[in-house]
Amino acid sequence: MIEITKDTVIADIMEVAPxxxxxxxxxxxxxxxxxxxxxENVDQACQAHGVDTDEFLGxxxxxxxxx
Numbered sequence: 566m567i568e569i570t571k572d573t574v575i576a577d578i579m580e581v582a583p584x585x586x587x588x589x590x591x592x593x594x595x596x597x598x599x600x601x602x603x604x605e606n607v608d609q610a611c612q613a614h615g616v617d618t619d620e621f622l623g624x625x626x627x628x629x630x631x632x
Contacts, residue, residue, distance in 0.1 A: 569625050571608035571618055588625055592616050
């Protein structure tokens, strides 16, 4: 099992857990494959989309744990 942190890069998440894409899309993050995703971490992405990072990380890691 993997655990995602605030510093985890979006592209790295898509590489190891592509099934999480709908969670990102549900909060307005539609560009996981774009150039920003290659260098943007979870915290930066959440800030850019007005999402609470800790809440999103909790939901994301809970979802991963059930897979």
